Amino acid sequence: MREGSLEPPVRHPLDWNDPDFTNWEKLDAEMRRVFDICHGCRRCFNLCDSFPRLFDLVDASPDEMHGVKSEDFKQVVDACTLCDLCFMTKCPYVPPHEFNLDFPHLMLRYRAAERARGHVEPIRDELGKTDRNGRLGAVASPVMNWAVSEKNGLTRPLMEKVAGVDRHAALPKFHSKTFMLKARQETPEINREAPGFGRKAVLYATCFVNYHNPGIGEAARKVLARNGVETEVLYPACCGMPQLEAGNISKVAEGARKVSEALLPWVEKGYDVIALVPSCALMLKFEWPLILPADAGIKKLSQATFDITEYVVDIAKRNGIAPGLKPLEGGVALHIACHSRAQNMGQKAAEMLRLIPQADLAVIERCSGHGGSWGVMEGNFETALKVGKPVARQAQNAGKAHLASECPLAGAHIVQGMERIADGQAAATQSRHPIELLAQAYGL
CATH class of the missing domain: 3.40.50.1860 (Rossmann fold)
Structure with a gap:
């Protein structure tokens, strides 16, 4: 057996219409196969909270993977944010390796199987209706922005109790003009x-x-x-x-x-x-x-x-960049988002900002910990801050005038992480998308 594949990662189509995809017994067998390989490798121990949870289960078992209860798999699945970093950056056993591991898509399959059995999280589904929520938020943006502010001691505790959204997690604001x-x-x-x-x-x-x-x-x-x-x-x-x-x-x-x-x-x-x-x-x-x-x-x-x-x-x-870019004073701490890395295209945000004269970049290539709707939920938010603490620390220590992330949710999460560790030092108050900084360098 090879200790890892030398070929680039290949992903197989999701056969989600096949009854076997959501067959609980076949899924359980595949979970055990993959988890056993992960337990023997442990290269992903510091990527997210899924792997520490898995390894803790195995370590507490009297018979390694054989002794882990199937019902305990859910806590591993729940911690996966589908960031894809394990597949794209760490795992030596992804296809075309004969072990054929795709951990994120296995977590996705588990969630699909849960849904097929009627196990649905209504709150997550409601949060995921972004178009409906966005239209409502745009119509009543002043009221909605007041209500979702983490500084609102009236609505946010109520939101936490009813919807399970952590009262301290920053939520996106709405604009009346889309x-x-x-x-x-x-x-x-x-x-x-x-x-x-x-x-x-x-x-x-x-x-x-x-x-x-x-x-x-x-x-x-x-x-x-x-x-x-x-x-x-x-x-x-x-x-x-x-x-x-x-x-x-x-x-x-x-x-x-x-x-x-x-x-x-x-x-x-x-x-x-x-x-x-x-x-x-x-x-x-x-x-x-x-x-x-x-x-x-x-x-x-x-x-x-x-x-x-x-x-x-x-x-x-291919063509050359249009002239007119001016230096950005104070430099940029740039976070490369997980889903940018998962596109396997390189650090394009860093390449873009280096087009600016006298570019001063501190590039941070690590998960922010946010994980979309997962990171704002009660019970997850503090874990998300813990996972993202190395990013917040790097951004704080960089001491740059600007903070940027390609992922707006990750950027806001990093700001909250920096506030937690500032210890009296100045912390960033906002994160911007790199394209906004390029526009600023153009004077736009």
């Missing part, structure tokens, strides 16, 4: 003298940018316009990452078909597709084709999709 609305009202002027003139791209707004932080989308449009790129903005629906986390694969497939039907006509017209948040780029590029492998449209869309930082770097390499 990115789609702003895009209809103002189109940046295209720089026809720019090296990248002639490129055309559709910005897939994503639920987060559309409802919670339109500034990321506005910055992206302005940077691209400065570089000669004509853009359109579309937001048919959420990419389905929250539903994926909950094991609701059929719902993800439904959303994938809806979004692809809206974006594909633009691809046919020669437009590239740019996702503004790395989790959404990961879904379009990798997860959707694994969920719907026979769908030619999904495959074509995945091949036309870029992450926003990846796209700007591609312009710089």
Whole structure:
């Protein structure tokens, strides 16, 4: 047997319509097979809380893996945030190795099997309805932002009691003007003298940018316009990452078909597709084709999709970057998001910010610990801060004027982690997306 595969990781399609996928006995056998291999390796011990929980179970068993109760597997599954770092960066036994380990997708399979048996977490499902929640939040943004503020001693304890959302966890704020609305009202002027003139791209707004932080989308449009790129903005629906986390694969497939039907006509017209948040780029590029492998449209869309930082770097390499960038005073502590790393494209955010003259970067390549809807739940939030403490410490010690993360949720979580360890020192009050810093360097 090889001690690890020398080939790049390969992911197999998810056969989620096969009855065996949710068969509890066959799932249990596969869980034991994989967990036994993980227990013998332990290379992922410091990535997240899933692996310490697993290893503690095995260590407490009188007969190693054979003595671990199947009902105890759930605590391991519940701690997985589907960050994909074990698969992409640590595990030596991923396909094409004969052990054929895909730990995150096994956790996903377990959640799908739970759902098939009627075991559903209603609160997580409600939190995952990002479009409904975003529309409601936009209509009543002043009231909603007051209610979700972690400083609100009236609503947040009530939210914790009723919905299980930790009262101390930062939650995204809502905007009355969505990115789609702003895009209809103002189109940046295209720089026809720019090296990248002639490129055309559709910005897939994503639920987060559309409802919670339109500034990321506005910055992206302005940077691209400065570089000669004509853009359109579309937001048919959420990419389905929250539903994926909950094991609701059929719902993800439904959303994938809806979004692809809206974006594909633009691809046919020669437009590239740019996702503004790395989790959404990961879904379009990798997860959707694994969920719907026979769908030619999904495959074509995945091949036309870029992450926003990846796209700007591609312009710089192929065409040259438009002039006008000025140094950012004080430097940047840059967190590389897990779902950027899972795209296997390199540190594109760092490459992009190094286009800025006199770039001063402290790059942090480690999980923030947030994990989407998982990280805000009561019982998880403190664990999420613990997992992300090394990131918060590195960001604090870097002493830079700016903090940035490609993942807006991770960025806010890092800020909270830095506040916990500041010990009287100044801590960052906000995190920004790297594309916002590039726009600032352009004076936009």
